[in-house]
Amino acid sequence: MDINATTIERNFRLYTLPGLLALLGGGVLLLIDSSAESTGLFDQMIAPLKRGIFWMAAGLTLVGLAWALYRAWLEFRWMQGQLLGGCANCGGPVRHLDGRYGPYSKCLMCGGKRNGWH
Ligand SMILES: [Zn+2]
Structure with missing residues (x-):
């Protein structure tokens, strides 16, 4: 590891x-x-x-x-x-969050953020 x-x-x-x-x-x-x-x-x-x-x-x-x-x-x-999650970077599971600029997804594995819920 x-x-x-x-x-x-x-x-x-x-x-x-x-x-x-x-x-x-x-x-x-x-x-x-x-x-x-x-x-x-x-x-x-x-x-x-x-x-x-x-x-x-x-x-x-x-x-x-x-x-x-x-x-x-x-x-x-x-x-x-x-x-297989919604993360475009690593395929990790994402959390669905509501931010100042609307809904977004944050990856639990790599921390990548994307607009909207995936
Ligand atoms: Zn990721």
């Missing part, structure tokens, strides 16, 4: 968002110790809240990981040449 700037840039583009999501969830999970025995009245009062945040953070982490896995699967299929 060749490591070059393009690969790094692609990985960055592919995994930054899912990674951030998982990190955020994981960070909150570490901060919240839901199993801690609460003795104080205040601790008992916020216990349900803590449990709620705990499960939300757990969900966030799972979603982030699943998203990253999905992106990894996309990249794998793209590298095998099995994935």
Whole structure:
């Protein structure tokens, strides 16, 4: 596997968002110790809240990981040449976005942009 700037840039583009999501969830999970025995009245009062945040953070982490896995699967299929997306440059999958100048597509693999949705 060749490591070059393009690969790094692609990985960055592919995994930054899912990674951030998982990190955020994981960070909150570490901060919240839901199993801690609460003795104080205040601790008992916020216990349900803590449990709620705990499960939300757990969900966030799972979603982030699943998203990253999905992106990894996309990249794998793209590298095998099995994935034909709308990108004119590399045939990679594109995201459909709305910009200031109307709808455009941004390639997940090479970052190329094109007008309109493909
Ligand atoms: Zn591309």
